Each structure stands twice: as structure tokens, then as C-alpha cells.
Amino acid sequence: MATPTPPPPPPPRPPHAARPGAPKPPDPRAARIEQLLRAEQFDQAAAIALDWAAKAPRDADAMHFASVTQHRVGENDRALHYAQRAAGLEPANAYRHLSLARCYYLTMQPEKALASMAQASRLDQNNLTILSDYAVMLSGQRRYTDALRVTDDALRRHPGAGGVLINKVSLLVSTGRCEEAFTLATQLAEALPQDLNSRSLRCLISNYLDMPAVDVFRAHQEFGHALVRTRRPIVQRTPRGGRATTRIGIVSADLRAHSVAFFLEPLLEHLDRARFEVFVYHINKLEDATTERLKRHATRWWLRNNATGEEIARAVAADGCDVLLDLGGHTQPQGVIAASMSPAPVQVTWLGYPNTTGVREVGHRIVDSVTDPSPAADALATESLVRLDPCFLCYRPPEDAPALAPLPAPGSPITFVSYNSLQKITPRVARLWARVLGGVPGSRLLLKMTNLIEADLQRDVRARLVSWGLPADRTQILLSVESRTDHLASYGRAHVALDTFPYHGTTTTCEALWMGVPVVTLAGDRHAARVSASLLTAVGAPELIARTEDTFVDTAVALAGDRERLTRYRASLRGMVQASPLCDAPAFARRFEDAVLALVAKAS
DSSP, X not given: OOOOOOOOOSOOOOOGGGSSSSOOOOOHHHHHHHHHHHTTOHHHHHHHHHHHHHHOTTOHHHHHHHHHHHHHTTOHHHHHHHHHHHHHHOTTOHHHHHHHHHHHHHTTOHHHHHHHHHHHHHHOTTOHHHHHHHHHHHHHTTOHHHHHHHHHHHHHHSTTOHHHHHHHHHHHHHTTOHHHHHHHXXXXXXXXXXXXXXXXXXXXXXXXXXXXXXXXXXXXXHHHHHHHHHOOOOOOOOOOTTOOSEEEEEEESOOSSSHHHHHHHHHHHHSOTTTEEEEEEEOOSOOOHHHHXXXXXXXXXXXXXXXXXXXXXXXXXXXXXXXXXXXXXXXXXXXXXXXXTOOXXXXXXXXXXXXXXXXTTSOEEEEOTTTSOTTGGGGGOSSEEEEOSSOSOOOXXXXXXXXXXXXXXXXXXXXXEEOOOGGGOOHHHHHHHHHHHHHSTTOEEEEEOTTOOSHHHHHHHHHHHHHTTOOGGGEEEEOOOSOHHHHHHGGGGOSEEEOOSSSOOSHHHHHHHHTTOOEEEEOOSSGGGTHHHHHHHHHTOGGGEESSHHHHXXXXXXXXXXXXXXXXXXXXXXXXXXHSGGGOHHHHHHHHHHHHHHHHHXXX
16 A cells, blocks of 8 residues: 555675775684574574674674674664674774664664764765665655655666666655656666566556556556566475364565554454464564554464565465465565465455456455446456455554544635545646635645655645646645544544545545545546445445546535535444444454355365
8 A cells, every 4th residue: 555665674794895994804703604694593693693792892793793693583672782883893884884774773763773874875975785775764764855865866876776766666656756656667677677676666656647447457467477487486385184274374564553454453353263373474574562463363473574475485385374365465565476476275465455466376356346346347357356245344443533523613614635645646636626626615625645744845745736736825735643643633624535546545535434524536447446435335425426527526515515414424424434344343254254265165
């Protein structure tokens, strides 16, 4: 659902030539530690490195390898300690500051990480690794314009650097410049026939663009064709034997306070453990209280930050999973790549991506009859579509949601809102919203997007919105807030929410309805453009679904002028959501279980 920002890799081994002065001969312990790290014998590597550090407290290499190995055994605070000592011993070595920055980043100290990265870049202005990591860390703090500046500097110094260009594509998406991002990703795909990253990004970006659905499908097919040319052989599965339970292997990078987790948690909570075991493959180091709750529902929890597709596939096969359930699609394509190696008898994708994967080995995709009406939708998918009616999602309303606020006082300006991501606001969307504002004199539009924390980016986005027809004096961009309670409370200012297209909201639609705000949506011709239609149908408000742009405008304008109806929605929508199939987790879990077991039986 979100544009991926790759986390920094573990601290590097600094080349001796990078150290000022005459290089000293490499210590044989370094080679042995590197050998053990490659063999994933992390405890043995750590023991050698710590012994070396204890015996040579003034040796920066010893401190560095102590840091690397402590990171590998999960001791990030100790890794930081040794990285600080290494940088202190060799303050003029750019790589020491790079390693220190990465350790600060891994211990959630972003400002210190950025300060160390700035120091590293000052010491070695031409170093591609340093510039690349600096941009990634800036992006991780949503400083996208700064990250683009560093990225462009890297490309001036290293024209054509593939990894930097890939990062630039992601940064363009994060700043809402999706047309530019798609063009650049296409150029990269043409220049690098074996590169999967650029093709996966093309798939992701295509969901945001006003492209014909068949062209979006072709972009996904092209990824699948490229994967066939590059992927590893099928991995060897562990036999199921006489085990009675079905093992589901869930692959995701979003198992934290994230939209994917909000919809996954009620399923895991109600899954029948007499029938299922849950093996989770979490490929993101970021964890929080939501992660800890999810862990309680897992038979096994495997964490490997930014794991490769092959690493995931081998783990799934070794665990004897009957089903690989990918929750990322092209937001984090490692799960899709793992599925292409057929590590389980059944490969399924669900929840985290609003389109086909383009990969034939991903045999099934879970949808419903509203998001993917038959037969038209079947022609736009490489998977077999499993329709989990009445809705393919199950929503857990936020426990920290504030009480419903009364409708704004009579005489207050009619306030339309959209809290969808910047990438989803296209020129066509803005022009349609402008028509809505034009139909309601004195009305205003409030937008809130998590990416907009930089003043430069805010000015750029405002200028774009005005150029697309939205009046500057009636369009306001709200700053993002850290508290979800405050975020939800801001719906108290709203009369009507306006959905985006062709990429609908999902969590944003659910949250608006939960806060008593009706969401007007335009149903389109593909899954991404029909998710809100599915949600509104499930909660019993199909009257808010428009089929044409004119109907969208008419519906929003008429609703804004009917205070009695708005008052009814404010009072009733939360109850409608709560009582709907969307929030009936036990029933959803039974439908999900039956569908999965049917797929397993068919594959047996």
C-alpha cells in the first residue's frame, strides 16, 4: 500500500584503502569473521570479534567487526557502542561514520544517524554508498526533497548508477510525481533487462495513474515474464507427513501499526488453531506494540530484515508450509519472488496490494465480487480469483478512536476532506474535486497526507493542486499528526469525505465511516478502483457509490446540502460499520479458512 523505502543494510566492512595513511595488513581474524558471517554462524563470529576487541581496544577494525557481529546477533545497542568507538579511533575515516550512522538508524536515533551521514559525506563526497545511504535515511524521515537533492548529487557524480536511480523512482512516488516516476522506471527496465526492481516499481506506480486497465495488466505481465528469465530453481519442500493441521506461511513487511496489520489482526485472532498453524516471515526490522500482539498469534515468527525472495522461499519450504500467503504484492516484492519458487503447494496473495502480481506461480488472489466482478476481472489477473464474499476484508476499528463529534454548527462552511496519500491525488481527481467545490459555494477542502512534513514539498504540492484547478483559498493542507486519536478527531470538522481514484482508499475509507463521515466514491474498472465500493456495500451504504464523474459530483453536492441526512450519517455510520460483515471477524475467519482449505485440498 505504501511506496517502499529500502532500509539501510548492515554496517559494511570498510576497505583498508579507505583509511588515511598507509594501509596496514589485514588481520587474519577479519577474514575468519567474514567467513563465519557468510555461513550465518553469527554467534561464533561474535565471539571472535569480541575477543579481538577486548585484546586490541585501540584497533578500529576490531571495534568495527565487534559492531558488525553484535548487530548480527541482535544486539543493536552493543553494535552502536563499538561503532562509536571505531569512529572515535578513526574520526577522519568516512566509512566509520557510515557504520555509526547505520547503527544509530537501527537503534531508532534518526537525527544522530543523519548527523553521522552528513559527516561521512563531508569526508568522502564522491562515495556512492555513502550518498545512497544518506538519501535512504533522509527518505526514512520523510525528508523527500532533501533526499532527492542528495540523490541527484549522487547521479551527477555517478551517472547511470542503477541502485540510485531505483531510489529516485521511489522518491518521486513519495512526492506525488508518479508520471515522472513511471517514465524513469520504464527507462530503467529497458536499459536493464534483468532488473526486477524497476519492473516491480512500474507495477506499483501503474496503480496510481490514469492508465487503461489493460495497460496496467500488461505492466504486471512484463514483471512476470522478467521473473521467469531470472528466478532461481524451485526449492525443495519439506513433506507434510501425517500432520493434521494446515500450515500458513505469511510473508509481510508491514506487521506493525500499518494498514495491513489492521486488517490482518482480526483474522489471526480468530483463526481456528485446531485446523491451522501460522508461520510468519517478517521482512522488516520495524516493530512496535502491534507487532507484539501479532506475535502472540504465530506458531513461529521469523524475522529477517529485507530478506531476499530466495531466503524467504527456503524458510517457507523448510518449515513445510502448505500455503504461502503474500501480503505485499509489489509494495515489497520479495514475497512474490519467493512464491515464484513454489516453496509451498499453494501460493496466495491477499490484502496488501490492489492488483494482480503478474506471476503465474502465485496461483490465487483473494478478492470479492464487488472489487472484482466476473468475468471482466478474471481477464486482468494472472491468478485464479477467490471471491470471499460479501467482503474480502475484515476491519478492526481503532480502540483509541475518540467519541463521535457533532456535525459542525449550522452556518459553518461545508467541509470536504480526503486523507488519502499524495500519490493517489491525480490531476483528474483534483479537477473533479474542484467541480464539487464549485457546486457548493463557500465550501472548502481539507487534505492531510503523511508525506508532507517539508515546507518545500508543501509549497510544491499546493502549486500543483492549483494548476489542476483547485482554488488556493478554499483548499487547505493539514499537517500530519503522530497521534492516531488526534488524526481521527480531525474528522469532527468534516461533513463529507471524497475518495480518490483510480486508487481508492481502504483504511482511510474505514476510518472516515467509523467517525461518522460519509465517503463518496467513484467505482471504476479495476480492483484498486472498487475497494471503497466493496466497503460501502458491506456496511450498507451503496448510495454513496457513483458510477460516473457527473454522478460523483451530484452525489457529493446533494449530500453537502442535506444537513438532516448528514446528521443521520454522523449518528448511524459507526453502528452500521460495527454491525456489518466488515467487522464480523469470527465469520470472516471461517470463510477464509474454508477457502484456504479448499485450495489445499485441490492441490493435494
